[in-house]
Amino acid sequence: MKFSMSEAWRDATAMMSANREVMLIVAGIFFLLPSLVMGLMMPGLQESMMADPENAQAMVLDLYSSWWWLLLLVLLAQLVGYLGLLALLRDSSRPTVGEALSAGLRGLLPALGFYLLLGVGFALIGIVVVALIRIGVSPALAVIAALLCAVILVYVMVKLSLGLAVIAIDKVSNPITAMARSWQLTKGNSFRLFLFYLLLVLVYFVISIVAGVIVGALVLAVGTDTALLVNAVISGLLGAVLTMVIVAVIAAIHRQLSGPSAAAVSETFE
Helix, strand or coil, X not given: CCCCHHHHHHHHHHHHHHCHHXXXXXXXXXXXXXXHHHHHHCCCHHHHHHHCHHHHHHHHHHHHHHHHHHHHHHHHHHHHHHHHHHHHHCCCCCCCHHHHHHHHHHCHHHHHHHHHHHHHHHHHXXXXXXXXXXXXXXXXXXXXXXXXXHHHHHHHHHHCCCHXXXXXXXXXXXXXXXXXXXXXXXXXCHHHHHHHHHHHHHHHHHHHHHHHHXXXXXXXXXXXXXXXXXXXXXXXXXXXXXXXXXXXXXXXXXXXHHCCCCCCHHHHHC
């Protein structure tokens, strides 16, 4: 089946419209609130790096070593929310917030296993590049190898982009099976999916730049302390909205490539 960008976007917007109340609640609790907490509790990393660029790497390592527990909690909360939203959007019975989050919790361990396997695979590719550089290959060959690895990484990410949807919607608990299923679903549509994802990323970057200009103007107008709060709120809102859009898009792509769920899809949009 050939992937249709317009159909996926149409389905995604329909899903968001039909489930907007529950989506807003879940996004507020699991995406906006954690982002606000992290933005207010953690020091301004970007400002510190700009003030002392020579020690930027040390600052990043120190920040992560000091706040790893907060980053972990935020990651787990957002992962549960993400899985819960995926299950919600493809469930024609219109589940409650509690039911959606219960589905997210059930998929948490498989999702962590999925990301662990993905991380190990990416690390192995990185090791290959570093090994090529250290054995003394020519700089040109090292650059070509790095570019080739980058292409492979992007390709794999596109092929496995439906992995969490398989876990949450198809209720697959084996991460390897979820990877295989995602690979199968995206077969023959990798390039179209890549273009679709790239378009969404470009739109997000444009919106982020505009938001950055607004925050910069507010810093000059109200001072740094107030601007820190405003920046945290704007960043949290952007992140929450982006996540809702991504979840809806992934759910729509999964529906298009795998077919309707067991229940009639039309019931979801009544």
